[in-house]
Amino acid sequence: SDLQEQEEHGELLQPLIFVLLVLCSVLLYFKVSLMDPGFVKDDEEVKVYHLRNGKQGEEQSMVIAQVPSGIQMRRCGYCMVKQPMRARHCQLCQHCVRRYDHHCPWIENCVGEKNHPLFIVYLSVQLVVLLWGGHVAWSGLHFEQSWDWLQHNALLLGSFLLIVIFTIVVLLLLISHLYLISCNTTTWEFMSHHRISYLRQSELENPFDQGVLLNLWRFFC
Structure with a gap:
């Protein structure tokens, strides 16, 4: 493969970068997962949270005129905490999560307000690693129409096909998340719009949408 040839010729920069990207991907996985x-904190900690995190409070204040005033924080029927707008209870995590997006079985954790940006970074790094790994696997395949070739290259060919599948999945996931972020909506809100009171009763399709650039800025910054 290309990396092996570069290593044999003493060109270690690209192999080193590839290893560092893989390591970065693994570290991001554990960070996002853990x-x-x-x-959502209990009632005593809610006020402290809002004082420390003015970002969500500012966002909600900008859309309060676009959301029916009768909608108030409701108490979760599972963990009995007051749910702020855009929060949802996850039965797998047994917690209510702020700006809930989805529960990801791959990282075994919810994707919400605090780890969603890092989740996007993880997907991006993972995509780069997969694309590079696919290129490396492809460069090691020299096709021949013989049974012996298939026997000797079955593992490499299988690895390449597996990388292609994972690449497609990660790419589609990343594109879908970036689209939702650009609209300032979440996977849960997008999939369950008709069931969510503050969206169902709003005059606008998405009362949180403030334009693509501002949505992206508020999400990542």
């Missing part, structure tokens, strides 16, 4: 996605 961090607090934005669990």
Whole structure:
């Protein structure tokens, strides 16, 4: 493969970068998997949270005129905490999560207000690693129409096909998330729009949408 040839010729820069990207991907996986996605605190901690995190409060104040005033924070029927707008209870995590997007079985954690940006970074790095890995696997395949070739290259060919499948999945996931972020909506809100009171009763299709650039800025910054 290309990396083997570069290593044999003493060109270690690209192999080193590839290894660092793989390591970065692994570290991001554990970071996103283990961090607090934005669990809703109990009633005593809600005020402290809002004082420390003015971002969501500012966002909600900008859309309050576009959301029916009768909609208030409701108490979760599972963990009995007051749910702020855009929060949802995850029965797998047994917590309510702020700006809930979805529960990801791959990272075994919810994707919410606190770890969603890092989740996007993880997907991006993972995509680069997969594309590079696919290129490396492809460069090692020299096709021949013989049974012996298939026997000797079955593992490499299988690895390449597996990488292609994962690449397609990660690419589609990343594109869908970037689209939703650009609209300032979440996977849960997009899929369950008709069931969510603050969206169902709003005059606008998406009361949180403030334009693509501002949506992206608020999400990543």
